[in-house]
Amino acid sequence: MANNQKLPIWFAIAAFLLGNGFVFVNPPLKAPDESAHFARAYQVSRLEWIGQQEHGILGGYIPRGIKTLSKQFEEVSYTGVSVGEILDGRRIPFDTRDLTFMTFPNIAAYPWVPFVPQAIGITVGRVCFRSALAVMYCGREGNLIGYIVLVYVGLRMMPHARCRLMLALIALLPMSLYLAGSLSADGVTIAMSILVATAVWRLTFFEGPASKFDLSLLFVSTICLSLTKLAYAPVSLLVLMIPVKRLGGPRRYAVIIAAILLSNCAAILLWMLQFRGIPLIDLNSAVNPRAQEQYILHHLGKIVPILISTASTYGREIATGVIGTFGWNELMLPLILVVIYYVLLLTPVVANGQPRYWRGTIIAASTAIITVTAMLAAYYIECRSVGDTDLAGFQGRYLIPLLPLVIFFGGPRKEGGVKFDRVLFVVAVLIGAYSVLFVGQQLYPDFPGSRFYYRFSE
Numbered sequence: 001m002a003n004n005q006k007l008p009i010w011f012a013i014a015a016f017l018l019g020n021g022f023v024f025v026n027p028p029l030k031a032p033d034e035s036a037h038f039a040r041a042y043q044v045s046r047l048e049w050i051g052q053q054e055h056g057i058l059g060g061y062i063p064r065g066i067k068t069l070s071k072q073f074e075e076v077s078y079t080g081v082s083v084g085e086i087l088d089g090r091r092i093p094f095d096t097r098d099l100t101f102m103t104f105p106n107i108a109a110y111p112w113v114p115f116v117p118q119a120i121g122i123t124v125g126r127v128c129f130r131s132a133l134a135v136m137y138c139g140r141e142g143n144l145i146g147y148i149v150l151v152y153v154g155l156r157m158m159p160h161a162r163c164r165l166m167l168a169l170i171a172l173l174p175m176s177l178y179l180a181g182s183l184s185a186d187g188v189t190i191a192m193s194i195l196v197a198t199a200v201w202r203l204t205f206f207e208g209p210a211s212k213f214d215l216s217l218l219f220v221s222t223i224c225l226s227l228t229k230l231a232y233a234p235v236s237l238l239v240l241m242i243p244v245k246r247l248g249g250p251r252r253y254a255v256i257i258a259a260i261l262l263s264n265c266a267a268i269l270l271w272m273l274q275f276r277g278i279p280l281i282d283l284n285s286a287v288n289p290r291a292q293e294q295y296i297l298h299h300l301g302k303i304v305p306i307l308i309s310t311a312s313t314y315g316r317e318i319a320t321g322v323i324g325t326f327g328w329n330e331l332m333l334p335l336i337l338v339v340i341y342y343v344l345l346l347t348p349v350v351a352n353g354q355p356r357y358w359r360g361t362i363i364a365a366s367t368a369i370i371t372v373t374a375m376l377a378a379y380y381i382e383c384r385s386v387g388d389t390d391l392a393g394f395q396g397r398y399l400i401p402l403l404p405l406v407i408f409f410g411g412p413r414k415e416g417g418v419k420f421d422r423v424l425f426v427v428a429v430l431i432g433a434y435s436v437l438f439v440g441q442q443l444y445p446d447f448p449g450s451r452f453y454y455r456f457s458e
Contacts, residue, residue, distance in 0.1 A: 004164055004421055008155035011168045012148050014429045015177060019144040021436035022181030027081045027443055028073045028089055028136055030327055031182035032395070035070035036104035038183045041118035041139055042066065043108075045126070050274050051108030054101050058108035058275075061099040065092045065132030077327055080445040080452050086133070094125075094132040107185075111271050114185035114192075114228040117146025139183050147171075147180035150191035154198045157217075162348045163201060163407040165421050167194050169344055170403045172428045174324035174333065174435035179397065189228040189401050193235065195221040197404035200238045203246055204360055204408075210246050219260060225401075226264045227271065231378060232401050234371040236264045241360040241408070286385035295386050296377075302389075306380070309390040321396020322403075324435050329395060331442045337431055344424050345406065351420070353411030364408035371402060 029035045039062045043051065052060045069092050073081065121142020125135035151171040158164040170176065171194060180187035199218040203210050218239065226233040239260050247253040296303070310318075317325070317332070323341045324333035332338075355361040379394055440447040442455055 004161035007164055007168055007421075007425070008152050010425070011155055011171060012152050014172065014432070015148045015151070015180070016144070018172070018429070018432040018436060019148070019177045019181040020141075021433070022178045022439065023137065023140045023144060025436050025440045026178070026182065026326070027076045028086060028133060029070050029183075030073065030076060030443070031179065031184050032328060032397075033104075033107055034183050035066060036102075036107035037115075037118070037185060038066050038070075038136060038139065039102050039104055040107045040110060040185075041115040041122055041183055044112045044115040045119035045122040049112045051104075052101075054103070057103045058105040059101055059103040060108060062102050063094050063096055063132065064098045064100045065094045065135075067100060067102055068092050069132045069136065076443060077330060081443055082446055083444075089133040090131045092132040093130055094135045095130075096126065109275065110185055110229070111227040113224055114188035117188060118143045118183050120146075136183070140181055143183060143187050144181050147187040147191050150188070151194055154191070154194040157202065158198050160201070160205075160407075161421070162352050162410060165424065166345070166348045166407050166410070167197065167404055169348070169424065169428050170194065170400070172425075172432055173322070173341070173400065173403075174432050175322065175326075175397050176400060177432060178324065178326055178435070178439075185228060186397060186400070189225070189232065192221060192225040192228055193232065193401035194404050196225050196235060196238065197407055200241065201407055203239075203242045204357065206246070209248055210242075215256065219263065222260060222264055223267050227267055229401075230268055230271070231375045231398075232371060233264055233268055234367060234374060235401070235405075236261060237367045237370065238364065238405070238408075241357070241363040284385070287383065288386055289381050291386045292381045292384070296381070306388075306390060307376075310392075310394065313390055314392065314394065318394060318396040318399075322399050323396075324438075325396065326435075326439050327443065331439065333435060333438060337434065341428070341431055344428055345403070347424060348421075349406055349410045351410075355409055356412040357408070360408045364405045368402050368405050372399070 029038065031037075039060060040051070042062050043049075043060050048060065051058045069089060072089055072092070118139040119142070121138040121140070122135055124142070125138030129135055129138070151167075155164050155168055155171075158167060171190070176187070176190050179190070195217070199214065199221050202214050203218060206214070222236040222239070225235055239257055242253075242257070244250055244253045247256050316335075317329075320332045320335070320338050321329065323338045325331065375398060376391060376394070380388070380391055383393065384391065437449075441449055441451040443452060444450060445452045
């Protein structure tokens with residue numbers, strides 16, 4: 001990793017090995033909502049860009065094998081699993097002629113963009129195998145490879161050594177690799193956020209006029225991020241930190257910035273028009289978005305107590321979820337490792353000294369606040385019962401795509417510290433390796449050093 005130039009390739013090697021650990025150690029469809037992500041990725045593999053509706057509920061017609069596979073492993077958290085049981089799952093067929101309708105409104109509303117790598121893997125799996133289990137693993141592998149490629153490109157284009165390290169540490173988060181090694185759309189979302197941060201950094205700090213490549217990267221990456229999950233659309237506001245001189249003067253600056261922001265808004269509006277507005281994503285009868293909006297408008301004083309209650313009750317769970325909470329969000333990494341990884345993320349920022357560009361830092365912080373506020377509001381309105389006193393179920397992994405913004409909080413220092421950077425990278429890889437073993441110990445009773453039985457007795 002001399003001079004940090006080889007960091008992208010070392011990242012790719014580490015991410016491939018650790019990511020594949022999660023691909024195969026994590027039991028089938030054990031990641032959050034993975035069966036729904038499998039179904040949505042299958043739709044995209046068939047070029048079905050929009051989810052279907054039946055009786056007004058979003059979902060789609062999928063091979064019956066997806067539902068059968070999901071049902072076979074839905075109790076793994078409580079019963080444990082063995083390699084033999086997983087191998088038995090290969091008997092479940094993936095017959096594209098035997099279709100059944102599956103409702104998954106929360107995932108069916110997603111745009112198709114974050115499912116392209118999984119769809120490619122599923123397509124290969126459909127050609128090579130007749131097993132739903134094998135097709136699932138192909139989809140996971142496609143997602144992991146797509147994630148590594150996107151992050152690798154972002155790291156290669158980042159010229160600042162410490163910023164490159166910070167982005168690599170975010171991409172090596174146990175939770176990032178866990179999601180990338182599943183069928184979840186979150187892997188592509190995290191990778192795209194790294195590309196957006198890199199594109200903005202290059203346009204902000206490079207000398208001379210902006211190149212067509214950098215502008216194209218900025219347009220494509222911001223629109224793709226907005227179309228991975230609409231909640232992250234405010235991240236496109238980072239473009240406001242780009243200096244006027246970098247875009248060729250005030251008039252050209254105004255045209256380009258307006259074009260980027262309007263393009264993102266147009267992409268979101270066009271997608272929402274497919275559903276004639278925001279679709280219902282939670283089938284709980286107690287969830288009523290319109291009534292919840294009215295409740296908030298008439299009880300503005302409840303907002304702060306709701307946030308305080310959420311922080312006091314679920315703060316540790318949310319903070320841990322940024323680093324590593326696996327399975328159906330019930331397998332949390334030991335607190336000491338969570339603290340160590342937070343230190344890893346903050347150390348390069350502190351080591352770089354004071355921010356080189358206070359305007360950029362302020363805009364990055366404001367963008368993060370706006371995005372989190374929008375996410376919390378959307379979650380409360382669309383996923384919680386009317387009048388709920390907290391945001392139970394809000395997960396730390398939702399915050400990972402905002403972590404790349406930390407590169408705008410550090411200073412310009414980049415010389416020296418190669419050994420120090422190497423230590424941070426190695427520690428991150430070791431925590432990732434332990435996390436793979438941790439998942440195995442928690443879910444496989446026969447795994448060496450298994451903690452499965454103790455998990456229920458503690």
